Amino acid sequence: MELKGRVVSTKMQKTAVVEVEHLVPHPLYKKIMRRRKKFKAHDPFGVKVGDVVRLESTKPLSRDKHFLIKEIVKK
Numbered sequence: 001m002e003l004k005g006r007v008v009s010t011k012m013q014k015t016a017v018v019e020v021e022h023l024v025p026h027p028l029y030k031k032i033m034r035r036r037k038k039f040k041a042h043d044p045f046g047v048k049v050g051d052v053v054r055l056e057s058t059k060p061l062s063r064d065k066h067f068l069i070k071e072i073v074k075k
Contacts, residue, residue, distance in 0.1 A: 003055040004073065007008040007047050008038065015065060018055060041067035052073050 004019035021036045042056050042065060052074040055067040 001057040002014065002070070003039070003067070005039070005055065007049055007051045007053060010043070010047060010049055013039075016047050016053075016061055016069060018053060018067070018069075020055070026038055039067050040065045041069050043069050045072060047070060047072060048075070 003018075003020045007016050008019045009017035014027040017038050018041050019036050019038050021034055023032050024035050026030055039055065040062075041053075042058075042061055047053060047069060051072055053072055054070045056070040057066060058068045060066050061068075
């Protein structure tokens with residue numbers, strides 16, 4: 001599974017928090033709403049806050065960390 005999101009925190013060593021945004025329709029009113037979710041990802045590149053990155057799912061690296069930063073899409 002691949003996701004694309006924006007880095008919101010890099011305060012941990014070798015770990016970045018990435019916020020992924022997707023659009024879903026409201027179940028009753030059908031208005032399109034933005035939903036966000038934060039994922040912890042392994043960071044081999046040393047990304048900065050605000051970078052747009054592509055995530056790839058991997059085996060669990062720790063209790064919360066199940067993703068790997070595959071590439072930096074935009075700095």
